[in-house]
Amino acid sequence: MITLVLLDISITGVIEVSILIINSGENSYIKYEKMESNPHLFKSSAMKLLESDPNHIETLNTIAYCHYYLSDFYQSLDFALRAYNLEITRYANDELYHTCNLLGNIYRFLGIYDTANHYYMAALNTTPSYQVQEKRCQTLRYLAVAYTEMNMNEFAMDYAIEGLQLAELLNDPRLLADIQVALATIHYKSAFYEKSLKLCNDAVLHYDNLKNIKGITNVFLLCGDIHQNTGTYSTSMDYYNKALNLSKEIKYRYGTIYANYALGCLMVTQKDFLMAHEALDEALSCAKRYNIQQPKIKIYYALSDLYIKQYDYEKAYNLYKIATELNDNLNSTKQQSTIYNLYTKYNLDQKEAQLRQSLQTNAHLEALNKQLLEQVQHDSLTQLYNRRGLKNIITYYPCTDIHTLALCDIDKFKDINDTYGHQCGDYILIELAKVLKSNCPTNYKIARWGGEEFLILMENTAISDATDFAESLRIIVENTVFTYRNHKISLTLTFGVGTLTDSFEQSIEAVDRCLYLGKNSGRNQVVFDDDLFDLV
Known part of the structure; x- marks a missing residue:
């Protein structure tokens, strides 16, 4: 029995592997489904083939691809490296090219980008005996994707443009579409949404013609x-x-x-x-x-x-x-x-219950309970009040007085996390909390309401004064430059402002609607709508 494993890595990053077993005695052909349709079955078949020849490069690669499709990346890595070492010693360049791309994809999914790019470059430097330019175009796309995920968009763009030029030279609509999607992703990550959508539309036309x-x-x-x-x-x-x-x-x-x-x-x-x-x-x-x-x-x-x-x-x-x-x-x-x-x-509810049970006349225990209660009612990151803490304060406010709420949200905070990482996002939240606290009167209470949202309770403040104060905070934050690891980062805030009524929950819903209006009408503004609060 002769075993032939045909490998084809598609440009979209979908690795399609067909295995063909040729029975020389009966001249019959059994072709398994392509691996993506049933990687478990494909892997099982390849494992049986490996029993007769543990060093069969194509079979090792096939098993590696199966594990890759199943997201079993460490298993995939094991078989791919075994194939890679055999290919190096046997000068099997055709297979080495495929394995280098696969290793690049595995390390990319594991987030080990330096190693991924090392293998992609090795694939570029390996010259297979067939479809040289097409395969080069595939690897250029992988490099573009890797650098996009690393937020190194300039490098990503260089590789994508080179791939696009090659695809245009080959006049291959499939390659063109795939590279256009890579470019669209780069523009999307760079917030050039119109360019990204245009490239998406162009790619869809190619894909549609190709069905x-x-x-x-x-x-x-x-x-x-x-x-x-x-x-x-x-x-x-x-x-x-x-x-x-x-x-x-x-x-x-x-x-x-x-x-x-x-x-x-x-x-x-x-x-x-x-x-x-x-x-x-x-x-x-x-x-x-x-x-x-x-x-x-x-x-x-x-x-x-x-x-x-x-x-x-x-x-x-x-x-x-x-x-x-x-x-x-x-x-x-x-x-x-x-x-x-x-x-x-x-566990906050349990802790509060324990605190209530533990209150004693002993001065040491009272101090300890006070400390724990502070922890329960404060946000651990910003040291501001949390939801529970601010709600507890509001319960003691007289209903006859006029108090105002201002709910603010950091505009495009997700972009900061995506560009600089979540540690930078945490840093921004901490520093913004300091700015808000240092610019608020002592009788104003500030809470981190959730995520990148902050709620300010303005005691004995009319709605007009509260709106003016929120506007002043907005300007202060807009003119503040936050520095994180030599990166200069600017922020804007959108505010929803309204009066605190007998129903705290309805008041929150109202200011949240104002905030939503501000977000959808350009961000970086203070919104108060009388009509909205008439509904409360």
Whole structure:
């Protein structure tokens, strides 16, 4: 029996592997389904072949690709490195090219970008005996994607432009479409949304002519992300739903998972928690069904965030632990800190109960209880009041006096996290809290309301004065430059302002609606609408 394994790495990053077993005795051919359709079956077949020849390069690569598709990256790495070492000693350049690209993809998914780029460059320097320019174009795209994920958009653009020129020279519509998507992603990351959407439209035309539904699906997912970032949420939802329907039509498991995941995250931002649960649960169900690890991690994190917004800190804590255990990064300082904070939050009720039971006349115990109560009512990052702390204060405010609320949100805070990392985001929150506190009168109370939102309670302040004060804060923050590791970062805030009524919850809803109006009408402004508060 002669075994021939045909390998083809597609430009979209989807590695399609066909294995053909030729039975020389019967001249019959058995062709397995391409690996993406059933990686478990494909891996099982390849493992049987490996038993007869443990050093068969093509079979080792096939198994590595199977694990890659299943997001078993460390298993994939093991088999790919075995193949790589054999290829180096045997001068098997055709296979070496494929393996270098695969190793680059594995390390990229693991976030080890220097090593990923090392293997991509090795692939460029390896000359296969066929389709040289087409394969070079593929690797250029991988490099563009890697540098985009590293937020090194200039390098990404250089590789993408070189790939585009090569694709145009080859006059290959598939390569053109794939490189256009890479360029669209770079422009999206750089906040050039119009350019990104134009490239997406061009890519869809190519994919449509090729009847490449999977390519169209991936473009729709990117379009959904773009429109979500520009605040056109209904259009974003339309694209995600289109991607979901196409994924189901062609049984594209990754598309089904990520479309549901994206819809769930969008619903969280829209505070439609019921729909968010449905979409994220469906995404998780699909990821579990196909045993794909990487999407599960993102989904668990998203579900954890959803439960935080619903103040169910116990479930948030448990889901965050599952995600970090899957990610094998529990020793990460940031994640350990987040787990600790979530654990603390969902035990707040118990702590407060213990505090009440522990109150004694003993001076030492009283001091200890006061200290613990302060911790329970303050945000651990900014040291401002948290929701619980500010609500407790408001319960003691006389209803006959006039008090005002100002809810503010950092504009485009996600861009800061994406560009400079979450540690920078934490730094910005801490420094902004200092700016707000230093510019507020002592009788004003400030709370970190959640995420990048802050709530200011203005005691004995009329709505007109509160609006003027919020405007002064907005200008102060706009003119403040925050420095993080030599990066100069500017911020703007959007405010919703309104009077505190007998119903605190309705008052919060009203200022939140004002904030929403400000966000959707240009950001960086103070909004108060009499009509809105007439509804309260």
